[in-house]
Amino acid sequence: MDVAEALRERCTCRAFLPRAVSVELLERLLETANRAPSGGNTQPWHLYVLTGKHLQALTEAVIKHFGSGTMSPLEYKVYPSKGDLPDDLHKAYMSRRIKVAQDMWDLMGVQREDQAARAKALVENFRFWGAPVGMVVTVDRGGDKNAWGHTGMFLQSLALLAVQYGLATAMLEAWGNLGSCVYDTLNIAMDREVVWCGVALGYADPGSKLSTMPTERRPLGELCRFQGFEKSKL
Ligand SMILES: Cc1cc2nc3c(=O)[nH]c(=O)nc-3n(C[C@H](O)[C@H](O)[C@H](O)COP(=O)(O)O)c2cc1C
Numbered sequence: 001m002d003v004a005e006a007l008r009e010r011c012t013c014r015a016f017l018p019r020a021v022s023v024e025l026l027e028r029l030l031e032t033a034n035r036a037p038s039g040g041n042t043q044p045w046h047l048y049v050l051t052g053k054h055l056q057a058l059t060e061a062v063i064k065h066f067g068s069g070t071m072s073p074l075e076y077k078v079y080p081s082k083g084d085l086p087d088d089l090h091k092a093y094m095s096r097r098i099k100v101a102q103d104m105w106d107l108m109g110v111q112r113e114d115q116a117a118r119a120k121a122l123v124e125n126f127r128f129w130g131a132p133v134g135m136v137v138t139v140d141r142g143g144d145k146n147a148w149g150h151t152g153m154f155l156q157s158l159a160l161l162a163v164q165y166g167l168a169t170a171m172l173e174a175w176g177n178l179g180s181c182v183y184d185t186l187n188i189a190m191d192r193e194v195v196w197c198g199v200a201l202g203y204a205d206p207g208s209k210l211s212t213m214p215t216e217r218r219p220l221g222e223l224c225r226f227q228g229f230e231k232s233k234l
């Protein structure tokens with residue numbers, strides 16, 4: 001498999017087989033992904049990698065916290081609010097977010113106006129969508145925005161390598177902003193690290209459309225401005 005193939009094949013997997021991932025494969029995957037670059041080679045990411053009863057304990061703690069309805073103070077904004085962006089951009093973000101959520105709910109048989117069913121769908125994130133391996137990714141708290149970008153380099157490397165090894169992933173920002181619950185359960189020093197996201201990892205369930213839900217991308221002309229290329233049509 002070449003890199004372009006892995007890029008095209010990778011997608012967010014929301015249905016996994018109950019098949020274990022060997023620790024040898026997992027270590028190979030993580031060691032290779034850890035070759036990801038970072039500004040100044042600072043490597044600001046940390047991973048808490050769980051399976052079996054440890055994964056179950058974390059999931060149970062988070063579902064209990066979520067079910068209690070306790071509103072945790074936001075550690076950071078996951079999405080910009082109206083007013084943070086020019087109106088046209090905010091509208092574009094919203095329409096993309098709604099599209100991906102709607103496509104997902106359609107596959108799950110969830111009606112948009114059914115709040116209880118939507119909450120149940122959200123809880124699937126805390127079950128890592130049934131994956132046998134769940135990871136919590138943190139960034140050094142004192143790091144600036146750049147550190148989050150560097151961590152993104154690591155995460156995409158991980159996702160592409162997973163494809164090469166026949167595995168599937170889902171990045172899950174639903175794991176952020178859950179108050180002290182994740183920190184306490186995993187014994188993460190809250191003054192040093194900030195929880196960014198979860199990662200589900202395992203073998204995709206080929207029998208579920210949730211394992212390969214297609215998504216669109218903006219055309220190149222919307223994101224690139226080419227200069228000095230005589231033959232560019234954009
Ligand atoms: C950092 C990050 C966090 C994400 N968090 C979630 C999440 O909490 N729940 C979810 O269902 N999908 C989540 N996604 C998946 C995105 O919706 C998905 O990447 C996007 O719609 C493009 O689809 P694709 O990954 O299948 O190409 C996340 C993706 C990224 C990169």
